[in-house]
Structure formats: structure tokens, C-alpha cells
Amino acid sequence: MKMEILFVMACASLLVPSSEAQEISLNITELTTKNMDFAMNLYRKISSFHDNNIFFSPLCISTAFAILSMGAKEATREEIIQGLNLGLLERDGEPELIPELFKQLQGNITQSGELLDQGNTLFVRLNFEVEKVFKDQISKFFNADIQNIDFGNAKASKTIINDYIKRRTGDRVKEAVNDIDPFTQLMLINTIFFKGKWELPFDPKQTQDDRFYVDKYNIVQVPMMFREDKYYYASDNLLKVKVLKLPYEGDIAMLIVLPNKGVDYTSIDDEINAEHFLGWVKQLSITKLEVQVPKFKMDQSYEMHKILPHLGISSVFENKANLSGLSADIGLKVSEVLHKAVIEVDEKGTTAAAATFTGITAYSLPSNFVVNRPFFFFIYHQINNSLLFMGRVIDPTKM
Known part of the structure; x- marks a missing residue:
């Protein structure tokens, strides 16, 4: 039986209108450019489903899957890297280059002085063993925390996770998770919150x-x-x-x-x-x-596990997923990827x-x-x- 991993990406933007290191820094521009084209590809796919308002955070999504790629192997990892439009940034013998670029990009952004906060947390089922290498890498490059939670108690775990997301997004993203499968093994939460004054x-x-x-x-x-x-x-x-x-x-x-x-x-x-x-x-x-x-407000939610396969990221959601770098437990796959984004624009x-x-x-x-x-x-x-x-x-x- 395949064990499930659930992604939740919550983004809130309260727009209150209101030697090695140097070499890598030179490629941050390449990373932002590739991320931008990924964003446009994703936008076009979302827009093909409807003619309504659209709002999402490409940085939120690409960061979450960059984290996942560190636990993926073989074809599963290759699909993620190519789907994120990052294939040209890879170099033989430098598997940590892309994570290092994300780390430096995040450092550059958070030094700007605005209220901009991005967080990554893995909620892991009790007794679920995460590979030490993966744990160390996501902490090093993405400052990600790992917390144990009892997914068997779906009601309590849902409350804990929604409260966490609410805190990390300045109370803007509420009830991001509606239901939790009691067989969930791991949930990756990626949040980004921006409060800007004109x-x-x-x-x-x-x-x-x-x-x-x-x-x-x-x-x-x-x-x-x-x-x-x-x-x-x-x-x-x-x-x-x-x-x-x-x-x-x-x-x-x-x-x-x-x-x-x-x-x-x-x-x-x-x-x-x-x-x-x-x-x-x-x-x-x-x-x-x-x-x-x-003036406008938007509260948008997307089931990315239904959208990303159109960009080539598919096997990670299927029984053939290879996430052996994340855990030695066999039969892991991603069951859902939920992305929720909120924006408010006014005069303040x-x-x-x-x-x-x-x-x-x-x-x-x-x-x-x-x-x-x-x-x-x-x-x-x-x-x-x-x-x-x-x-x-x-x-x-x-x-």
C-alpha cells in the first residue's frame, strides 16, 4: 500500500498600499529567470481551466518542490527539476547547487527590510523515520523544521496544522486544510507572508x-x-x-x-x-x-496535484514514485498538493x-x-x- 505525503502551500500577501559563494551568486539571476518562466507556464495552465481571477505564489510552489526534490531519486527527481524549469542549472558533481541557490535567494529577499516571511515545516507521523541526510539538507538549505504529529487523530492534527498556517501568514490564510487522511505519513507546509506599504x-x-x-x-x-x-x-x-x-x-x-x-x-x-x-x-x-x-481582495485555492502533471511533474503522485532519499520506508508518494493564496490591496x-x-x-x-x-x-x-x-x-x- 502506498503511504501518502501531503503538501500544503499557504501564501498571504497583505498589500497595504500600504570563492564558492561568489560563483553561486552569479547564478541567482539564472534561478530567478527560470523561476519566472516556471511561473508563467503554471499561470497559463491554471488559466486554461477558467476565466476567473488568479493569484498564486510561484516562489512558494517552487521552494516546496525544490525541498521535495532533495528526497526524490531517479526519474521522480528529474521530473521535478525539469518541471520547475531548473534543468539547465544542474551541474555534474554539484547536487547541492540548486538548493544553495534557493538558500542565497531567500537570504537576499529577507534582508530587504519589508515584512516578508517564508517558512517550511514538515509534520511527520509518529514513528515515521526521515532519512538523516534529507533532514540535515532541508535544515541547511531551507531552514525547515520537522515536527511529529499524530495523523491518526485527524481532527486534532487538522487543528494544529491550520493554527500553524494561520500564525505564519499573519492570520490571513485560514482553514487551508479541510480534511486529513489518517494514513498520511508526512505533510510539508510552505508558507510565505508579505505585508507591504506603498x-x-x-x-x-x-x-x-x-x-x-x-x-x-x-x-x-x-x-x-x-x-x-x-x-x-x-x-x-x-x-x-x-x-x-x-x-x-x-x-x-x-x-x-x-x-x-x-x-x-x-x-x-x-x-x-x-x-x-x-x-x-x-x-x-x-x-x-x-x-x-x-481596491480588491482575492482568496484563491488550487489543487496543484491536478495541475503540475501538465507541466511534466507526475510520477511523484503515482505508485512508481521514488522518494527513497526522504525515507527508507517503501511505497511513498505525494497524495495532494494544496496551494492557497490570499491578497488584499487598498490605500493604506x-x-x-x-x-x-x-x-x-x-x-x-x-x-x-x-x-x-x-x-x-x-x-x-x-x-x-x-x-x-x-x-x-x-x-x-x-x-
């Missing part, structure tokens, strides 16, 4: 209800935030989109990608990749703008926050950037361009 906060007194055009036949009223200021902006005439950067205090920013009027957002789906994203960031230039952005921020820009020409009549139709957004670390969260908003009135 560098240029919006004034709530300026927020007014306005139209948001979901499509040609569906118009909704949403609270639209407003601010006139100097923003980083770019226009991509080839893809027919406009790009706006909304920075948070520190090194993290939101990039909004807005299709031009009359351009169907679905025509942009197949074109979004790391190359275009990095091109947009590079082309940003400071411009005085009247910006209008809708520290009013004392300010930024000084030089070389700016102010115009008496500033241009407009009105986000009143479906758009994409990316929350990323500006120093290394690591993509933390991404999503699309089709209808800001829907969770």
Missing part, C-alpha cells in the same frame, strides 16, 4: 466608486483609488500593453500590466514570459501620471514615506493610467527580480 500611498478620501469593464457586456462598480504623482511607466507597443510600477517601502514592487483598450487579455497570455517581464522592468521610466487602481500606507526623484519634467496635464479593465500584476523583488506573487484580475468585485 511608497506612494493613496489617500482614502480620493477613493471613489467607478466603472470596471469586465468585458463588453459586464460592467461593475468598484472602489477606485486615485493618486497623481511621478511613477515608473512603460509602453509595449508590440504586445499592446502599458506597464506601471507601484513600489512598496523597501525593495519590493508591484508591476501592473494593462492591455490597451480593445485588446483581449487572453491574447497576452501566451506572450508573458521572463524575457518580456525583464524587458518591461528595464524600459520603465519616470513619468507624471494620474493613476487609478481598483505610511504617510511619512517619501521618495525623491531627479531629472523629472512635470507636465501641467499629466497622462492617465486608469486600471478599469482586466489586468495582470506581479509582485517582485527589485534587486534580483525574483517573482514572489503573480495574478490577474478579471473582476475585482469577486474573491
Whole structure:
């Protein structure tokens, strides 16, 4: 009988608009680029199932499976590495290179000064033996904890795990786990929580209800935030989109990608990749703008074990899974991968926050950037361009 491993990835983003080491560091850019293309591939697969709002954390998902890859062997490990788009980063004789890159990336991100916390914990069934090498590696590279739990008491273990996730995500992700199979052997919990304040906060007194055009036949009223200021902006005439950067205090920013009027957002789906994203960031230039952005909240859940096989990660969910690096117990496979992500965007921020820009020409009549139709957004670390969260908003009135 196959024994089950359950993944739960919980991500909360309260956006309160409001010698060897050196060599490896040079490849962090490669890691973030590969992660970004993985994110875009995953987004396209999720979007193929529906036309609703989307929000997830590619960093949360890739980190969880990078941890799992350290316990996987042979074809199972190869599928994970290739599915995460990390195959080109592997080097013969350096099996710890990719984990080391994740470690350095995490260190770079958490030094930014924002409230950004990522955690990894393995809840292990009583008397389940985890291989010492695996235990040491995940502690070294991912700072992962291992805790024993009685999965046979499904009600109690569910409460313990949900309480843990709730604490690690600032009370934003609740009831991430609905049911626990009493035969579960191990549960890997990966959480990420970001609370950011806008560098240029919006004034709530300026927020007014306005139209948001979901499509040609569906118009909704949403609270639209407003601010006139100097923003980083770019226009991509080839893809027919406009790009706006909304920075948070520190090194993290939101990039909004807005299709031009009359351009169907679905025509942009197949074109979004790391190359275009990095091109947009590079082309940003400071411009005085009247910006209008809708307030919105999203609470999204995904059964990744049903999505990831479409990206080539399949055997880890099947009876042929090889997780012998994780435990000597035979018959291990991953039964479920649950990913839950929450975001809230509003006007709040520290009013004392300010930024000084030089070389700016102010115009008496500033241009407009009105986000009143479906758009994409990316929350990323500006120093290394690591993509933390991404999503699309089709209808800001829907969770």
C-alpha cells in the first residue's frame, strides 16, 4: 500500500498600499529567470481551466518542490527539476547547487527590510523515520523544521496544522486544510507572508466608486483609488500593453500590466514570459501620471496535484514514485498538493514615506493610467527580480 505525503502551500500577501559563494551568486539571476518562466507556464495552465481571477505564489510552489526534490531519486527527481524549469542549472558533481541557490535567494529577499516571511515545516507521523541526510539538507538549505504529529487523530492534527498556517501568514490564510487522511505519513507546509506599504500611498478620501469593464457586456462598480504623482511607466507597443510600477517601502514592487483598450487579455497570455517581464522592468521610466487602481481582495485555492502533471511533474503522485532519499520506508508518494493564496490591496500606507526623484519634467496635464479593465500584476523583488506573487484580475468585485 502506498503511504501518502501531503503538501500544503499557504501564501498571504497583505498589500497595504500600504570563492564558492561568489560563483553561486552569479547564478541567482539564472534561478530567478527560470523561476519566472516556471511561473508563467503554471499561470497559463491554471488559466486554461477558467476565466476567473488568479493569484498564486510561484516562489512558494517552487521552494516546496525544490525541498521535495532533495528526497526524490531517479526519474521522480528529474521530473521535478525539469518541471520547475531548473534543468539547465544542474551541474555534474554539484547536487547541492540548486538548493544553495534557493538558500542565497531567500537570504537576499529577507534582508530587504519589508515584512516578508517564508517558512517550511514538515509534520511527520509518529514513528515515521526521515532519512538523516534529507533532514540535515532541508535544515541547511531551507531552514525547515520537522515536527511529529499524530495523523491518526485527524481532527486534532487538522487543528494544529491550520493554527500553524494561520500564525505564519499573519492570520490571513485560514482553514487551508479541510480534511486529513489518517494514513498520511508526512505533510510539508510552505508558507510565505508579505505585508507591504506603498511608497506612494493613496489617500482614502480620493477613493471613489467607478466603472470596471469586465468585458463588453459586464460592467461593475468598484472602489477606485486615485493618486497623481511621478511613477515608473512603460509602453509595449508590440504586445499592446502599458506597464506601471507601484513600489512598496523597501525593495519590493508591484508591476501592473494593462492591455490597451480593445485588446483581449487572453491574447497576452501566451506572450508573458521572463524575457518580456525583464524587458518591461528595464524600459520603465519616470513619468507624471494620474493613476487609478481598483481596491480588491482575492482568496484563491488550487489543487496543484491536478495541475503540475501538465507541466511534466507526475510520477511523484503515482505508485512508481521514488522518494527513497526522504525515507527508507517503501511505497511513498505525494497524495495532494494544496496551494492557497490570499491578497488584499487598498490605500493604506505610511504617510511619512517619501521618495525623491531627479531629472523629472512635470507636465501641467499629466497622462492617465486608469486600471478599469482586466489586468495582470506581479509582485517582485527589485534587486534580483525574483517573482514572489503573480495574478490577474478579471473582476475585482469577486474573491
